Amino acid sequence: MLFNPATDLAARFAVQCRDFALDPYPSREIRLSRLDRLLALTETHEAAIVRAISADFSGRSAHETRLAEIFMVRTGIRHARGHLKEWMRNRSVRTDLHFRPGRNRLLPQPLGVVGIISPWNYPFQLALGPALAAIAAGNRVLIKPSELTPHLSALLEDMVKASFDPGELSVVNGDAEVGKAFTGLPFDHLFFTGSTAVGRMVATAAAANLTPVTLELGGKSPAIFDPSCDLEVAVRRLAFGKLMNAGQTCIAPDYLLVPTGTAGKVATLLSAAIARMYPTLETNPDYTAIVSDRHRQRLVDLVREARDAGARVIEVNPTRERFTGSTRKFAPVIVLNARDDMRVMREEIFGPVLPIVEYGNLDEAITRINRMDRPLALYWFGRDPVHRERVLQETISGGVTVNDCLWHIAQEHQPFGGVGPSGIGAYHGEWGFRTFSKLKPVFHQTRLNGTFLFHPPYGKAFDMLLGALKRIT
Missing domain, CATH: 3.40.605.10 (Aldehyde Dehydrogenase; Chain A, domain 1)
Known part of the structure; x- marks a missing residue:
């Protein structure tokens, strides 16, 4: 109505x-x-x-x-x-x-x-x-x-x-x-x-x-694979977090940072993890569709622009289904070699598309995150406590899940919210x-109290009292 x-x-x-x-x-x-x-x-x-x-x-x-x-x-x-x-x-x-x-x-x-x-x-x-x-x-x-x-x-x-x-x-x-x-x-x-x-x-x-x-x-929430992380576990948990609701989640990992030289291996492991979770797509009741034709077309355009600009696009479609016009489902996509000027790296993706970006060292990863708008979520995977604490202390985000994705939103004893643009x-x-x-502050005054000493007419007694208070407060 x-x-x-x-x-x-x-x-x-x-x-x-x-x-x-x-x-x-x-x-x-x-x-x-x-x-x-x-x-x-x-x-x-x-x-x-x-x-x-x-x-x-x-x-x-x-x-x-x-x-x-x-x-x-x-x-x-x-x-x-x-x-x-x-x-x-x-x-x-x-x-x-x-x-x-x-x-x-x-x-x-x-x-x-x-x-x-x-x-x-x-x-x-x-x-x-x-x-x-x-x-x-x-x-x-x-x-x-x-x-x-x-x-x-x-x-x-x-x-x-x-x-x-x-x-x-x-x-x-x-x-x-x-x-x-x-x-x-x-x-x-x-x-x-x-x-x-x-x-x-x-x-x-x-x-x-x-x-x-x-x-x-929302915003572009990063995930970081530290060199110390267990890749087999990390890719499985990342796949869950990225593909819940087909990526249409405000705290979904938007891009993945991995150590230099590992993007190809991570993409292979991630593709396998996705295929295990979603062996089929079009008629799979576990795999969610995109909410509207307009939002699906936006994802099509993001991927096409990245491919045309030289990025490597990997579609994870285990049985090579050809989606019919009756569905708005969109196959998971991994994007390698994406440049910062591509829309897939500038806009919040809000769908099952994941760019993987390599970093040389932790300083470089932190710098990349900090030069972008402050994200709603951040995900760090690894075993190195020094690296973990550096990421937690040197980046600012709405919330963090360590060694998994999404679960900080479900904690009723913790606040959930963004920071700045998120x-x-x-x-x-x-x-x-x-x-x-x-939270209304209420001050209850008693019948007998000393505040009358602050009333006018002001004189030496007032000055002495204020001087004493300055020394003890």
Whole structure:
């Protein structure tokens, strides 16, 4: 269903503002009720969610949907439920001696109405992951899903409508114009997941209302094979991380750095690892398709340009299938000898295409990473602790997984977020609760205290007191 940005969207926003004003600090019991209903939604409708996302992709691995979408959301909800009492408690804060017997505390307070703009690549997880954090923090939530996943977006709207009052949680579907109107609303916080280019526009629109934003973006996330790594293990884990969701993952390894003279060997091992995971492609239910014809054509163009410019292109197609027009699947591709001026090395790939680039020493690898925009993720494979710590300390990225790929995103006790062009802010676990809360500082003054000594009229007593404080603070 499409909504008129000027009427329906504004009306839904107004309902949530009104309802928040009536209950600006929901009790723990109310928040748990909302989380329980969200959890029940994931359990009752699992099969429908899998079917809807597969329909949107024209073939999405059911196992990947269950793991990367439904399991991730369930884990987040259960983690929030188990820690909500702790997160909501008032926190005592140290009070300096000269302000005692007064005392400090922090009060976690809901922000109000939160807007969430979710993308197409993980349309369930990246809509409800931020939503569950905002709900745990006591907020009202309005979600705008991607128009590129119409089946899941429509299902999400129906599921939410059946389980939640519009003043608690609501989903609005529509095209880019609806999305533009959405970003123009004066939310108390706006959460966006998507490309860096669109993220800039979202941040600009939010700035007009001084709306704080969390931007979960992307970029060219590097993987590094150290000379000390176990190649057989590393290529298998890298293949998994690269080809999950056919590479349509914001934290997928975007290019691979390997020691000089090893690119050919790594490509051979990687090709074999991919073939073991995906012995066939077109009718293989484990191998996900590209979300749209436009995105598939973009990958075709990237590979063609690299080949025409002199790169060596290796297509990993074990049975040499010729894809028919009825599928949007795209065979995995390894690119050797790619130059920095090629699009495949300048743009985020967001598909099953992996350039392999050789480096002479660790200094060279670190320099290459640091001269590019700061990535959302970085992956290092090896056994050398000195090299590992140098990479961790001398590069800046949103997050890191060592000796594997992707798994740092699944840690509820760690924050997830980008840095610079790959994002602003973080969520997951308690970090999500904090993102959607105002930690309000409160100072409690006592009946008897010494602050009257700072009152005018000022004189020698004031100067003596201030001088004493300068010596002890």
